Amino acid sequence: MQQVKYLLPEDRIPSQWYNILADLPEPMEPPLNPQTLEPVGPDDLAALFPMPLIMQEVSSERDIDIPEEVQQYYRQWRPSPLHRAYQLEKALDTPAHIYYKYEGCSPVGSHKLNTAIAQAYYNREAGIKHIATETGAGQWGTAMSLAGAAMGINIKVFMVKVSYDQKPYRRAMIETYGGEVIASPSDQTQAGRDILAQSPDSPGSLGIAISEAVEVARSRDDTNYSLGSVLNHVMLHQTVIGKEALLQLEMAGEYPDVVIGCSGGGSNFAGLSFPFVGENLRNGKSTRIIAVEPTSCPTLTKGKYAYDYGDVAGLTPIMKMYTLGHGFVPEAIHAGGLRYHGMSPIVSHLYQLGQIEAQAFAQNTCFEAGQQFARAEGIVPAPESTHAIRSAINEALRCKEAGKGEVILFNLSGHGHLDMQAYMDFNAGLLVDHEYEVGEVKHALEELPSTAPTG
């Protein structure tokens, strides 16, 4: 019979993460302090993050040890399975071999726990008792809440108000794990009170929620901040996905021609693809690496490579990245995890160097692909993951046209069981396809003194 899944025993969970900073053909430009425009130093970040995470942010070591306790916790759901999508191949009648790495088998239903558990661990080791964070659609807040329960840290989640109201079940998961959820903007912070004074009915935004969480973290010594994407250490922790996939494809006797991930802040894309980018850079492989984003928030495909803030309020260091401007508010598509104005600086750097490709799709064609996948493979994908599936199906159809048996690997970053409203709207014909229109785009440096370094 055909082997459908490639499983690794627990003792083959990678014991090290892969740090792509060690292999970049050109170094990245540093994040800058928004006041001084000098590169950010460890001390600038110490109020928010424990030192090991700050060091991971800038490390040039290729292999970074995963702490034993984190490896032990990973065993609750890792190694995640690598599936061969035979049923989908059959439905498409393609000679391509389609594989997917399934991260939805984690207890929270997505890849987010890979870094949440690591971040909570380093914070606990540093004596931190509380972590403040933000969440948009809710996946990240859910993962941090469980990680807090595992490591004995209290988690306070500022949840964008419109999601807080629209997604009560995500909120219920956060609370089931013991996390505290606060609708943002809130009256618990100066940032929140300022917004509420101006617009009492503000629906909130990720940018506002970040400001609130950062303010709380800065105000207390025993409290830190955590972020679920964008930063180098977050990408690093997710590479456990791609390192496992390399071993699993080896079991299958295959090597991918194409590796695909959806990309909002960049974490699941980086997690699967960076180890393969590393093979391209170091070992002469030539796998195509594709980041897939929504047409409503096409950061890589239509953004500008510039220094910009990570949040709307401009509290974070400014980072060189592809961005639609920190003031950009994407349409309320169902793939909430892909609604970020910027892109991980490492992913941006690789894109600018031509090491990776980018594609953008509107949401209806993505849900169509997601539904086709569900009927063939059984798993109902998260709205974010349908973007990767759309691209994978397109590539498989290209292979069919060309009669090529290429090996396609994509990241199925999560299941959609908490997102069924999206499928209802899709089937009822209610989903609107948004095209990004270039308007007035503000980046940080255009607003800062002209002493800024050239980017």
Next chain:
Amino acid sequence: MQQVKYLLPEDRIPSQWYNILADLPEPMEPPLNPQTLEPVGPDDLAALFPMPLIMQEVSSERDIDIPEEVQQYYRQWRPSPLHRAYQLEKALDTPAHIYYKYEGCSPVGSHKLNTAIAQAYYNREAGIKHIATETGAGQWGTAMSLAGAAMGINIKVFMVKVSYDQKPYRRAMIETYGGEVIASPSDQTQAGRDILAQSPDSPGSLGIAISEAVEVARSRDDTNYSLGSVLNHVMLHQTVIGKEALLQLEMAGEYPDVVIGCSGGGSNFAGLSFPFVGENLRNGKSTRIIAVEPTSCPTLTKGKYAYDYGDVAGLTPIMKMYTLGHGFVPEAIHAGGLRYHGMSPIVSHLYQLGQIEAQAFAQNTCFEAGQQFARAEGIVPAPESTHAIRSAINEALRCKEAGKGEVILFNLSGHGHLDMQAYMDFNAGLLVDHEYEVGEVKHALEELPSTAPTG
């Protein structure tokens, strides 16, 4: 490091189901035709089921081959993992070893697909193009809908109207897989129209939905009926769970002292426990086997062992089972999968023979156990599964008291991602604990001519 999961390679998926009928110390009493009160023969059932399923219903062969194509499909998520619950053990400070078999990793999030895929297979082989079925909370309808997509059979699901209205996301999953969902009672059947004529606002019931599905299946040659629990062949298909668990515990070097499953119609309980009951019966083992039910529908603990109908309308064969009476309508607890007036005849028979135990718990104490489990082990359990967890935690605390390192195994039959309203209600203090009150209980034979055999 501690091994957390015991995984089997795909080629160790059992190639045969375990048929406990072969090992019963006393034979079961046969189902009866409600008109003639004679034992039901294959011809009575041929309008509803394909012949291989009818034969499995009465087979005395111990090992029944799983068709290759079903085994191949099982590989999409099986073998399911066996977890050692180290974090829960630590939280309870118990010397007991707690293991759980996790069926929530199936694409539909529960064990139901184990039999759905088998039933769809046998129907397709028999040339059947359509299957009508019913669903209460929605798990079974979801599984049959996916099984239909896999086997190219159209699935029509009569969904109890109150669930249809209250659980739109379950409905959305059924539709995402391509199944058709109809609120029951409907105007598509005589049974439905009769009810609607009497009570236009009827909230529906599983009994009415069964009548509608059976009526549709009887009316067309290319259409059959399927049921997700109770019947012998359904219990049989679920034994793949317990057969895997036997192999996995062997890998762990353990054998269970206690095996626990929640029990509504009996299928996940039977699936895990029957292979262990078989070991008790054949090989001198003495594992305690515990079925756990809600206090609001305590079929085993407070029901009567009698001949009764499987549905409210009295269309099905009458079966000897523990029953609260076919007219009993349980309170609307969140564990919708446990709201059945009867119990699988095999499970009933084993209980009557003293081979298994039964316990009943109210829903608040179950959700409390479920939340404790979620914080320790990460997985948010389905409301049904929290009943098994409540029992497992109680047994582990008994072991702590007695200083005994017993091995406890329970079935985590599904995740709760589609049931978060239940956790919200629990945390808001809105859950009511219902105690069953014995009222007027009618069984089939009391309503039938006195020529009935003594039960």
